[in-house]
């Protein structure tokens with residue numbers, strides 16, 4: 001029988017307050033976007049996508065993430081963008097803070113011996129907010145939101161009816177949170 005696996009990714013996970021702020025900030029998209037709005041419970045910023053991981057490796061993945069040393073992250077969400085494949089409209093940052101690029105690089109280094117990561121692309125910090133969106137609607141730039149993250153999470157992703165279901169499995173704290 002095939003070995004049991006779980007679909008996993010690491011992410012910054014918004015607080016309930018930030019989730020509400022994000023939802024407010026993307027209000028103009030309700031009318032302007034032709035795609036499907038992603039429910040605010042699902043908002044997140046992916047740091048590393050692991051895809052299917054054999055369950056027997058998950059404890060090692062958690063241990064590896066505990067070795068990641070990083071500083072709290074201050075991120076300004078200040079622009080919209082579209083990934084033409086997979087047709088996602090996102091709310092993200094024009095700038096990549098050093099602390100965030102260090103976190104992503106450290107995480108990849110720690111995970112490399114355990115899982116096959118996709119080749120690194122340019123890391124664009126973003127929160128996906130609309131699916132099935134082919135192009136950027138004509139909109140005013142969004143409100144600027146500050147995201148102060150002092151931890152990151154490991155998430156289990158499952159296909160729910162019509163939407164992804166995410167479960168936070170573990171949290172990892174910054175060195176000087």
Ligand code: ATP
Nearest residue numbers: 007009045046048049118128157158159163164165
């Ligand atoms: P679904 O695939 O169920 O429609 P989803 O894309 O949100 O929903 P996942 O595919 O599990 O859920 O992806 C989890 C996170 O990882 C998402 O933020 C997604 O954009 C990101 N992700 C998925 N595939 C990749 C990839 N190949 N490279 C980088 N990030 C990815």
Ligand code: MG
Nearest residue numbers: 049086157164
């Ligand atoms: Mg996906």
